[in-house]
Amino acid sequence: MIETPPLVDQYCHGVLRTELGLGTFEAQLIPSAGPPAAGTTFFDTQTGFAVRRWCPPLLGLEPHAAPARYLARRRELGPAETARRLLRGSGAGVYLVDTGQAGDLTGPKELALAGDAEAFETVRLEALAVQAADTSGTVAGFLAGLAEAVHHAAAGAAAFACAAAPDHAGGPALDPDPPGPGEVRGAAGRWLAGRPRGGPVRDPVLLRHLLWSAVPSGLPLQLHTGTGDPAALTGFVRATGGLGTRLVLLGGHPYHRHTARLAEVFPHVYADAGAGLGRTGARAAAVLAELLETAPFGKLLFSSGGRGLPELHAVGALVFREALTRVLGGWVAEGSWSWRDADRVAAMVAAGNARRLYRLDGP
Amino acid sequence: MIETPPLVDQYCHGVLRTELGLGTFEAQLIPSAGPPAAGTTFFDTQTGFAVRRWCPPLLGLEPHAAPARYLARRRELGPAETARRLLRGSGAGVYLVDTGQAGDLTGPKELALAGDAEAFETVRLEALAVQAADTSGTVAGFLAGLAEAVHHAAAGAAAFACAAAPDHAGGPALDPDPPGPGEVRGAAGRWLAGRPRGGPVRDPVLLRHLLWSAVPSGLPLQLHTGTGDPAALTGFVRATGGLGTRLVLLGGHPYHRHTARLAEVFPHVYADAGAGLGRTGARAAAVLAELLETAPFGKLLFSSGGRGLPELHAVGALVFREALTRVLGGWVAEGSWSWRDADRVAAMVAAGNARRLYRLDGP
Amino acid sequence: MIETPPLVDQYCHGVLRTELGLGTFEAQLIPSAGPPAAGTTFFDTQTGFAVRRWCPPLLGLEPHAAPARYLARRRELGPAETARRLLRGSGAGVYLVDTGQAGDLTGPKELALAGDAEAFETVRLEALAVQAADTSGTVAGFLAGLAEAVHHAAAGAAAFACAAAPDHAGGPALDPDPPGPGEVRGAAGRWLAGRPRGGPVRDPVLLRHLLWSAVPSGLPLQLHTGTGDPAALTGFVRATGGLGTRLVLLGGHPYHRHTARLAEVFPHVYADAGAGLGRTGARAAAVLAELLETAPFGKLLFSSGGRGLPELHAVGALVFREALTRVLGGWVAEGSWSWRDADRVAAMVAAGNARRLYRLDGP
16 A cells, blocks of 8 residues: 555635535536436446445445435535545545635635645636626726736735636637737627626637736646647647746546646646546546656646535545555556655655645745 | 346448458458558457457357468358357347448348347438439439438438548538538539449538438437547537437547547437447457546447458457456456446446437337 | 567667766656756656666666666766667667767667667658758759758668658648649748758648658658647548558657557558657556557557667667567466467567568568
C-alpha cells in the first residue's frame, strides 16, 4: 500500500444542503444533457457503481448496497451528517472550491468545517462577469466593474477558473491572442443586450477577454477544456508562455493523454489527474496510468471534481488513492520503479504539487 | 465465468455463399484500401490470429491452425456447412442484418436458418436511394420514390443505418440541420446526373437528407461514424435530441472512448461495443474496458460487425464473451463490482439493451 | 522470455560527443518548450525513471541510482566509453541514423563503431533544402540544387525523412496534392528572402514540395507527424497510394492507435512502434499492446528515437524488448496466441520488417 499525505483536492464545488430523493440524487451523478434513457438509470454507470462500492461503508452499510437502501440510510442520517461522514472518510485535507456554480451549494468555509479540512476559493471568471453585468448599466461600466472584480478577487483567491471555449467539440481552435478593446466592447454590448439576468457567458470573445484578464494576476488559471481535444488550446498555451501565468488543464477524458502531453511540452502547463478518475470507477487505475505516461510527475494534480453530492468528493479521493497504489505499487513490484520513487511521486501528485503551485504553505 | 443469455448481434451483414480460396478469404479479413503490402499477409493481424484461434476448433481442428490447413478443412466442409458450424458455435441468438451491402451475401432469413437463430433487417438508407435512383427518371420522381421507400421500409425493419458523413477524417463536422428542399433538389440532380448505375451516395447534402428522412420513423438509426472522431457528429446529435429518434454509433476504434462519452452525455445516443472488438482479438478485453469507462451500461450494445465470412460473426461473438468475462470478472475479483451487478450488466450488454432498443420482444 | 534477433533501430540520431553536466543532461531528456517548471525536474518523468532503471547497471551501478550519482559515474567513464557501453548493451544490431539534426552529433559510421553495429543514413529533406539555400543565390538555383541534392542522396541513403506539416496540432489537414511550379517558386522566394542563414523550413508549400520530391526515389519516406492527429495526413496518404512510395509514420503518442489504423487501411503505410515506447518507460507494454490492436504485424517497426544521449538509444531498445516479452508472452500464456506465432511476430517487429522495407539485405 502506497501511503500519501492528506490529499489536496485542487478542484471541487460545494455540496447540496437539502435532502435528496432517489431521482434528484441520480440526476447529480452524471453530467448528462437530459434524464436517463427509458429503461436505463444513471446508477448503472461506473460512477454509480463506485458510489455504491465506497460510500455505503462510510454510512454503516455493506459495499454495493442497492440505491434505494443507500438513499434510505442517507435520509436517516440527514444531509449534514452524511456530508460530514463522507468528507471525513475521503482522506482529503485541503479543498480548492470553485464557487462559481449556480445552486444552493456550501461555500469553502462550510465545506472545510464539514470535512475537518482546510479550504480555499477558486474564483470562476464567468461568475465575476455575470455579477458585473447584473450591477452595471453600460458597456463601459460593465468592463470597469469586471476589471475591478478580477483585481479584487486575485487578492483572496487561490486560483482563477474559466471555460476555455464555449464548446469547442469539433469547433475552431481557441484564438491565441487577447481580443482588442473594440472587439471586447462590441462583444460585451451584444452579450449585455441579449442575455437574461444571471445568464451565462458563452461568447468566445468575452471568454478570451476573461482569460487574459486573469493572466496578469499571477494566480494559477484553471481551464475547463470541455468535451474537445485540448490540442485546440495549443495557440493560447504558446501565447501565455513566459508571462508568469500557470495553466491547469481540467477535464480531459477521453483526451487525458493529450492533456498530459501539453503538460510535458509546456513548462507552465499542469494537468488535473482527478476529475475524470472518480467517474471511471473500476477503470481509474488504467486512466491514471495513461496520465502518467508523459505528464511530468511534478505537473500532475489530484482533484475529485465533486459537486453537489459529497459522495463525489469521497469517491474521487478513495478511487484515486486506490488507483495510485495499484499503478505505482505495480511498477515497483515488476522492478520498473523503486519504492522510494513511488512514495515520492505519490506524495507529489496527492498533495505536494498542488501545495507548491497554489502556494498553500505561503509564498 | 460470466454467463450471458444468447447474444443479440445488433450489427452484421450476410455471409458469402461461394467457396473461397486462400486469397479471396484473406481479402475479406481486413477493411483495407488494397491488397497486403509485399511480404505481408492479412492473416498476420489480430483479426487473422483471432480467426485461427477460435474457428478451427468449431470445424474440428486444433486452435492456431495454419491458414492453408484451415482453408483446406473449410473446402472439405463446403461453405454452407462451414457457415452452419461457425454461426451455431458463436452463441448468438438474434442477428440484425444490414442488407445494404453489395455482393452475393445471404439475407436475414438465410442467416437465421444457418445459425439456428432469429434475424431482423436493418435497412441501409443509401441502398434505398440507389434503388430509387435506378427506377426513376427525374429529380422529383427520385425524391418521391425515396420518401415512399423509407416509409415502406420503416414498417418492416428493426432499424435504419446510414453513413454519417462521406468521409469525415480530418473533414468538416456534420452539418446539424436538415438541408432545405432546394438544396436537396440541387444535390439530387447533380448526383443523378453524374453517378454510374448503382453508384453509391457520397454527397454530404444527400446523406443529411437521408438521415433526416429516417428520423420521423421512430426506428433506431445506426450511424457509421467512419474513420473520424465522432465528436464531429455532436451538432447532429444535439439537433435530434428530444425528437424521439435514437442514434446508435457504430464503428469507432480508435475513437471508441469518444463514442462512449456521447452515449453518456446524450440520452438518445447508444454505443456499439462490438464491431471493433472482434477485430482486435487478444486486445478485446482492453478495448471493452475502455468502452465501459463512461458509457452507461444500459446504452452499450454487442455486435460482431461480421460480413462475408461467417468466421467474423463467430469471432466477434466469442471474443466478446471472453472479454466480458475477463473485464467484469476481474472487477468482481478485485472487489470493485459485486457478482450480482456483473451478471446483470453482462446480460444487458449481451442482449437486454438491444432487445429493449429494437423492441425485439414487441412494443 | 521472447527472443528477438538483434534489433534494427529504424529511427534515431547520433549522440553528443561532449561531456554533460546534470543540467545539460537533463535538458536532453524531454522534448520541452523550455526548462522544467520551478520545483520540478525532467528526471521525474517516465523517461527519467527508465534511464535510471536501465542505464546504471550498464555502467556498473545499481538500478534506480540517483541522477547525481549516475552523472558522476558517467563523467568517470567519459562520453565515448559511456556511449560504447550503453549502445552495446542495447541489443541493437543496425541503426538508421537521421543526419538532419543540428548539433555536434555522431554520424552513422561513428555510431556503428561505438555500438559494434551496422548503420545506414536517413536523409532529412529539410536539411537538403537548407544546404541548397545556403549555397545558391536565386530561386531557380535553389530549386535546381535541391532537386540535384535529392537525386544524389537517393543513391546512398536508406530512407528520406521529413516533417509532414509545420505544426498541424489543431491546424488544417495536409494538402494532398503536389504544389504547382509557380506556387513552389513563390514559396521558395519568400522563404529564401526571409530566413536567417541555416534557418529551418516551416513553410507548408515547401514542405509539400519536399515530400513530393522524394516520392519518385522509391525510398521509404519517414513522416514526422508532429503533435497532431495523423488523420490529417489521410489525403496525402491516399494521393501517394500506388505510386511505389512507402510511408513510415513516426511519432504518434498519444495518437499511436490512429497511426496503427492508417497502417491497417493503406498498403503502403508503415507504423513506427518505438519512438514513443522508450519515453513512456513503465507504460511501454501498454502502449505497444495498443499499437498491436490494428496495425498489421508486418507493418510495425521498432525504433528508439534516441538523440543526443546514448541513454535514449539504450532505453528505447531495452524497454521495447521487455514490452514485447510482456505483451506477446502474456497473449501466449492466456491462450490467445501460439508460441510459434509470438516468436515470429517478435522477430518481424524487432528486425524483419525493417530489413525488408529498407532492403537492408540487398534488393
